[in-house]
Amino acid sequence: MSASRQPVLGILGGGQLARMLALAAAPLGVNALVVDSAADACAGQVAPLVKADWTDYAALEDFARKVDVVTFDFENVPAETAQWLAERVAVFPNPRALAVAQDRLAEKTLFRECGLATPEFMAVDDRAGLDRALAVVGAPAILKTRRLGYDGKGQFRLKTMADADAAWAALGAQAAKHGLILEAFVPFQRELSVLAVRGRGGDFRTWPLTRNWHVDGVLSMSLAPAPDIDTLQPRATELARTLAERLDYVGVFALELFVQEGELLGNEMAPRVHNSGHWTIEGAHTSQFENHVRAVLGLPLGDTGARGLSAMFNWIGELPGPAPVLRGVDAHWHDYGKPARAGRKVGHATVCAPDAATLAQRLEALGKALGREAQVAPTVEALRRG
Template identity: 70%
Template sequence: MSAHPCVGILGGGQLARMLVLSGASLGLRFRIMDTVADACAGQVAPLQVGDYRDEAALAEFAAQVDVATFDFENVPAAGAEWLAARVPVFPNPGALAVAQDRLAEKTLFGELGIPVPAFAAVATRDELERALDQVGVPCILKTRRLGYDGKGQFRIRSRDDAAAAWEALGPQAQGVGLIVEAFVPFDRELSVVAVRGRDGEFRTWPLTANWHVDGVLSTSLAPAPQVDAALAQTAVDYARRLAGRLDYVGVFALELFCREGELLANEMAPRVHNSGHWTIEGAETSQFENHLRAVLGLPLGSTAMRGHACMLNWIGKMPDARAVLEQPGGHWHDYGKQPRAGRKVGHATLRADTPQALAQALEQVGHALGRQAQVAPPLQALHPL
């Protein structure tokens, strides 16, 4: 590998953009491949437009990179496998394939002794009725593939919703399959963001508490307050089991429900993750730099925290940056995207040495931006400390 290796990234969204920015200090070069010409990572690195299933486009891409990774999990596994025969690809296509299929993912969790909500595969209307008998209601009907940020889901509150759920998602059953998952009345949502190197070295960042709105991450707080050492260690153990079984290389996130002190796995994201964005300013080594270190075979950096951090997602359009930037620990990230309803266009991170200082900064930012509802959950979590 050259002194300044070129990292290829399949997918040109904000995750690729932040990977590129974090790799500059390592002297890395990058090439992005995306299906659209206005992918925001193309603002910071050379962009090749092409279909992920086009072997000619993949061959052009492979010829110019030393190692490849991806910034979203819906890259066709077949394309990743074709590429892996020509250039090292991390995480490996097998790990990608498992994470793309909710049924395969839940089955793997069970094999590894990782608790999950009850689930059942669905391919027909009759199977949906049987799944409701098995799983019970309320529950959630989901596509097995291609769903993220609340997409491809229908909440079934009673048996009367079954027909509407099938009408909404049933046509997709033939192409990607469906799965019914029991609804979990969780106390809170947590995630463990982990990294595994080529040599098997494994590290995690502190457990993160997350809040969603309409299925999209709104706010993340780290370290997650009021988490005892045993619960945190359980989350780390689950992530370690997954990484080992999949021979995983790079960063991934394991999303978890916490219910009465028990952790239930929701899903795995085989990439750098939204709930780990706070690591850019809030950890000794960010998830983005450690992902690059891992895929290049470099030593992993420390995942220790720098105090306390809270990440606020900006959805649809960017607010005024001044309210965040005037804070001593305020950091602003604009992804360079055009505003659009439901679109992740940026985030902010507030970092402080103490929970009290972080709570004060959140209150000030929430008031200045009119985002009190968004900052209320982490404030309620911080105040008891």
């Protein structure tokens, strides 16, 4: 990297995460260059965008020459593409970490190797294999594609053994392509995530645990710091550190967790900045996006402490009118610049407060103003219970 020019961060994928990475990079004097197969990817509204497929090696060769380091907007970039680029330019997180996170079977196996308990699971390769797995795992259970699933996609919930045929009809065609995994359904009490960052020199930090609520497999709201997590934070930090060191990970990642009878169970790992960490933009001393840029470029990491309490609304399908949010105290609006579409993440809002009572009051008022009382109710209840 020449001292006479600004460093350039290459981002594979041009969605809202790339958009927010580019926005976080600019104040650090870092330019961004994005690659996506869609010419209208929303990150292209804030950074130069190269339209190219993941196997367009001529375009990727030119991209590699223009950037100082490469990172990811989402985990479904082919590991082969990441490895090809890693032979030409620094790539963080490394292709091995990406490959493990792309395969639910490899991911769950790694969790157990690192001391993180998981729901029972078993690989499924054919219809008979589903019956064998059900005999071991039992029902209720969830049949998932091992690869390419996110936000509830590529999943079928089996309430009883009798649902095996319907599950196979829904996902069986994916078995030969990507493999399937059957996971026991967990009657968890809470869903949490720990956002962590590891620098190129090994410096490691976590943000406070975040409590999450999902609707139809898609994140609806997040609350941070999660209430009543004093005993869980050290364990979550220890597990995240073990994973990061095992993978020689550089950058931000999210470890999604279930809480069952006071114990943490591993659900998934996202090798990138994560939806449940969007609250850090206004609610932490250093956002997940800024710290990811710092980490992959070898800059010192920033403080991951919370400034107070924060709650994040996810906008799915279409954006509500921003006025009720913008009238709020310490409330922040994010429009991703994406056309409305059913099931699509199109924006978020974050509300901050110095204490739980104030945040509950602000959320309740905002829920009424937006006509989203049901969305905010679980978060308000959690705040008031403490």
